[in-house]
Amino acid sequence: MSGLSITGLHAAHGRTEILTGVELDVADGALACVLGPSGCGKSTLLRVIAGFHPATGGRVALGERLLDDGRQRLPAERRRIGYVPQDGALFPHLTVAGNIGFGLPRGRRSERVAELLALVGLDGLQGRHPHQLSGGQQQRVALARALATEPELLLLDEPFAALDAALRTELRAELAATLRRAGATAILVTHDQEEALSFADTIAVMRAGRIAQQASPQDLYHAPADAKVARLLGEANLVPAQLDGSKADTAFGSLPLTSDAGGARRGLVVLRPRQLRLTAEPAPGAVRALVRQSQFRGHEHRIELQPQGQDTLPTSLIAYADEPWPADEAFIRVHGQAHPVDEPGNPN
C-alpha cells in the first residue's frame, strides 16, 4: 500500500466549481491535515475522498485502488474509509455499543467494541444513548466507531469544532496518539492552524479549490510558499528585500536566506516574530521602533512595534519575547535565516 494519492482533482456543486485541480499525497500511516479558510473546498475534498460527492475529473486512489476518476466511482461503502463528521453524527437510536459495532459483522462485535471502548477511554458507557453523553464523549464514540472497522484511511471533518478549547487540545493530543497507536492513515480537515501544526505529519494548505502547498509542519512554518501561506500558519513579518542568490538585502541589513533565490530581484522575506530580537541600545543592522502594544500570552509576550525612519518596512512589526519590554522604544535585530516569498497577490 502506498497511501492516498490525488491528482488533478476537480469537483463541483451544480455549476459552481469547488475543486480545481487538487494534488495531494498522504503516505501510508501518516497523519495529514488539510488546512484552509472556510469556503476553500476542504470539506468537499474530504467528501470526494469519502465517496459522498462525485469528482468531475482527476484521479483519487488509495493504494492500488482507484476510488474516483470522474467516470468510475467506488461506492462509499466499499472504500474502507472511515469518516468522523463535525458533530459526530452518532446514530441517535443506538447505544454507544450499537454505534461502535455498527459496521462490524455480528460475530466479533462485542469483543471489538470492548477493545475500542478501552482505546478511547469510555469503558462502562456502552449502554448509554448519545443524548446521555457529553460533547467530548460523543466525539470519542464517533472516533471509535470509525476505527472499529479498521479502515485504510480515516477522515476527520473539523471533529473538535464544537468543543471548548481545553477539551479540544486534550482530545487532539489523544486522537493523534490513538491514531499512531492504531497505525492508521488519517486526514484531518481544519481551519485552525494550531490544530494542524500540532496534529499532523504533513499539512496541505488549501486555497480556492486547490492545494497551495503541502509540507511538514516545520517546513511549512519556516518555508511557506507564499505570503498567504506564511500568514495562514501564524503571524509573520513580511519585509521587502533585494534578493540575490543566498542573500537578502533588507532594512535589517544583509540576511542569509533559507534557500537560493536565484538571480537578483526584488522580493519579500518572511520573518517570524521569534526571529525579531529587541535591544535597548542601537547596534549595526538594528532598526529603531516605538512599542505600540505589549500583550502577555502566558508562555510569551507579544510586542507590536512601529519602525521609525524606515519607509521600506511595514508600519507594524510583531515580535515575541520571553520577557515584557519595559521601555517605549526598542531596537530590532533579526536572528536566523530569512525565507524568500513572492509578492502577496500572486497566486502560488
Add this chain to the structure above:
Amino acid sequence: MTGPARTLPAGRSPLLRWRAAGRLPVLPLLAFAVVAVVASPLVFVGVQAAQSGWDQAQRLLGRPLIATLLWNTATLAAAVTAATAVLGFGAAYLVERTDLPGRRWWTVALTLPLAVPEFVRGYSWVSLFSSVRGYWGAVLVMTCSLYPLVFLPVAATLRRADSAAEEVSRSLGRGPLATLWRVTLPLTRTALAGGALLVSLYLLGEYGAFAMLRFTTFATAIFTQYKLGFDAASAALLTLVLVALALLLVLLEAGTSRRGRVARRGTAGRRAAPVRLGLWRLPVLVALTALVGTALGVPLYALGYWLVRGSSTTLPSASVFSAALTTLGYAATAALVATAAAVPVALYAWRRATRLARTAERAAYLTRALPGIAVALSVVHFAIRYAQPMYQQPPLLVAGYVILFFPLALTAVRAALAQVPPGVEEVARSLGTRPLAVLLRVTLPLVLPGLGAAAAMVALTASTELTATLLLRPTGTQTLATQFWVYTSGLAYGAAAPYAALMVAMSVPPVLLLTRRTLGPNPRTETNR
C-alpha cells in the same frame, strides 16, 4: 426590566417561573379547556353507554359476529397502516434521498390524493372496478387515500435531518439499502409513528367507504344501532370498544416516539449526494406512476366520466358557487380555529414534558377514532343543553369541524414545535421580554410554517366532511359535500359530479400550501443530472 433578576433556580420551566411571578397559569388553563371541548364526545359516548343496560351490552357484545368484526377492524387497520407506512416512507425516501427525476413534481403529485373526498374515492372505485370489494378492496382504497398522512411528515423529517449519520453508515461499509434500513428508517421513527397513528385511528371509526366496498368492520355494528335501531345508547356502548382500541394505539405510538425523541436535526443541513437509482430508475418511476395513477387517476377519471356521461349533468348553476363559497368559509374558519386551539395544547406539552401535559395531548387524539355521527350527535347533545343560542348556527358547525379534525392540526403544530431549538424562549425571557411577547415575537414566528400546514390540513378535510355537516349546519346551509350527497342519494351522479370536481379543485391550493409548509424549503440545488 426585572426579568433576569427574577430568575429562579436554573432548570425550572418558564411556566413555573411565570406562575411564581404571580401570574395565572393561562397556558395550562387554555390547554385543558381545549382538550375538554375536543374530548367532550368521549364523555358523551360514556354517558350514553351508561344508559344502555348490562343485558343489552351482553347481547350486543356476546354475538359471535362481534369477534369477526373486531378481527376485520384489526386486520384492516394493521394492513392499511403497514401499507401506508411502506408507501409513505418509500415515497418520501425516493423524493428526498435519491436522484429521482422531477422530485418536486412528485412531491406535489404524491400529496394530491388528500384533495379527493372520501366518498368520491369510494364511489369511483366501486363504479369503475366491480372487483374492488371486501377486505382487499378496502385495503387498496384506504391505502391510496391515507398514505399521504405518512408521506408528508416523513418527507419533512428527511428534508430537515442532517445526512451525516447516513454518510457515516456508508463509510462504515453499509450499502444504500442497509443504510436505508438501519439508519434512515430509525431516523424517521417519530414521524412514521405519528402518521401511522392518524391512519389507524381513522380506520377504526370509518364507515361510509367500507359500506360501499361491502366490507363490514366494528364501526358497521355501531352504524346499525344508529341507523336501524335509533339506539344511541347501544351505539355508544359499542363505540367504547373503539375508544379502547384507540387508547391502545395512542399508547403504542407514545412509546415509540418517546424512545426516538432524539432524532437529529441538522442545523448545518448538509445534504448528502442523492442515492443513485441507476438501473432502478425505471422500475421506481413506474411504481410511483402507478401509485399516483391509482390514488389520483381513478377518482379523477370517474369524476370526468360522470361529468361527461351522466344525463343529469347540468351547467353548474349559481348554487354551485354559493355552495363553494359556503364550503370555503366554513373550511377556512374551522382551519383557523382548530389551528389556534392546537397551539396552547401543543405548546403546553412541549414546554412541560410532564405526564399530565402529555396525557392531555394524547387524549385529544382519541376523538379521531369515533365515528363521525357520534361526534356530531355529541355536539348536538351538548350544544342544545348548554349553548342553545348557538344551536344550528354557523359557530356550531365550526365547532364540530374543530372537534373532528383537531388531531390533524395538533400533529402539524407538534411537528413544527419540535423544530424550535430548546431554550429560545428562556433566552428571550432573559432579555426582559414578557411571556406574551415571547410567544408573539419568538415562538409563533418560528412555528408559523407549521401553523400553515395545520390550517391547510384541517381546511382540506373539513371542506369534504359530510356527516357532521348534515347534522350541525344551520338549516338551509348548503356546502359542496351536502349538495353532492343530495344528488348521489337520488342517483343523479352527473348532477353531483360538478360539486365533487369543485371540491377537488378547491383542495389543490391547500395541498400545495401543505407540501410547502410541511416540508419547508428544499435546500438541495436542483441539478439536471
Add this chain to the structure above:
Amino acid sequence: MLGSVRPVAALSLATVCVLALAACGSSGGGTSTDTSTAASSASTGQSLAGQTVTVYSGQHEQTVKALAADFEKRTGVKVELRSGDEAELANQILQEGKASPADVFYAENPPALTVLEEQGLLAPVQPDTLKSVPAEDSSPKGDWVGVSARTAAFLAAEGKGADTAPPASVRDLAKPEWKGRLGIAPSETDFAPIVTRMIKTDGADAARQWLLGLKANAKSYGSNEDLSAAINSGEVEGGVIDHYYFYRLRDEKTTAQTHSKLHYFAKSDPGALIDVSGAGALKSGKHQQAAQAFLGYLASAPAQTLIATSESYEYPLVAGVKAKAELPVLDTIGSVASVADLGDGKEALQLLQDTGLLA
C-alpha cells in the same frame, strides 16, 4: 419574500371566512321569535302567513324542495328545510329532545317516525289530514300521516337467468338455486320492513331460515344505490329493491345504458310490500299551527300531484291523484303492509343481527 405576503394572505382569508359565514348566518338564522301570530291564527286557521315551519326531511330533497316552495306560495308560511339521512335526523331529534327546533319530521320509512312516536315526541295529526289518505297508510295512533308510497320489487339484470325466469315469490330467493346470483342491501331502512312482513306472515322461525338462506345466496351491499348499480352492471343477477331506484337510475344512465328490468311480485307475496313515507309534527315544535298546516298540505291533492309527477317516481296516496303513467297501478301490485305490522322494526333488526346479515 413569502414573509411579506403572509399577513396579507391571512387577512384576506379571514375576510373570506367572515363574509361567507355572514352569508350563511343571514340565510339560516330564523328559527324562532315569530310565535306571536300563532295565537291569533288559531281561531281562523288561515292567517299563518309570515310564520316559519322547520322541516327535518329524510326524503328525496328535490321533491321536498318543490313541495316546500309550493306550500310557501299557497300559505305564506316560510319553510326552513333541513335535509339529511332520515336515521341521522331521527337520532338528532332524539338528542335534541324537547328543545328541538324541528316542527315537522318527514321520513322515508315508518320506523323512524314510530321511534319518535314511542318516545312521545309527536303531536297528534289533525283528523282532516289523516282522513285524506287511506287509514292503513298512517300511524294507528294518529301521530303521523302517510304521504307517498313505493313498492318492493325484483330488479334483474337484463337477459340473465333472473330476468328470464324471475322468482315467483320473495321466499324463493332463499332457495339454493339462487346461490351466488343475488344482491341485498340489508342495512338500508327499506329492507327491514320486508323482514318484518316475513315475520308476520310466516313466523319468526321461518323468517330466520329465510334470512339464513338469503345470507348464503346473496352479496351484501351498503346501499340501495350501490345494489341497483351492481345489478345494472350485471355484477349480480338481481335483488329486491324499491321500484323507484330503477327509474331514477334509468333517468341518470339513460335508457341505452340501462341493462336491468323490474319484476313485481304477486299481490299476496310478502315481497309485494308497499312501504310508505310519512310525516309528523313534533310536540315540542313552536309552530304547531303551521306544522299541522304543512301536514295537511302534504296530504292534499296539489302536493300529491307534485309528488306523483316529480322525478322521485313515488306513488301518491290521495284518491284521485294518479301516479306516473309508466308505473303499474298500485292496487295490482300488492297491499300496504299495515303500519301497525311494521312497528319500529326492532324485531326485524334483531333477527338481522342474529343471522349475521347485519353487524
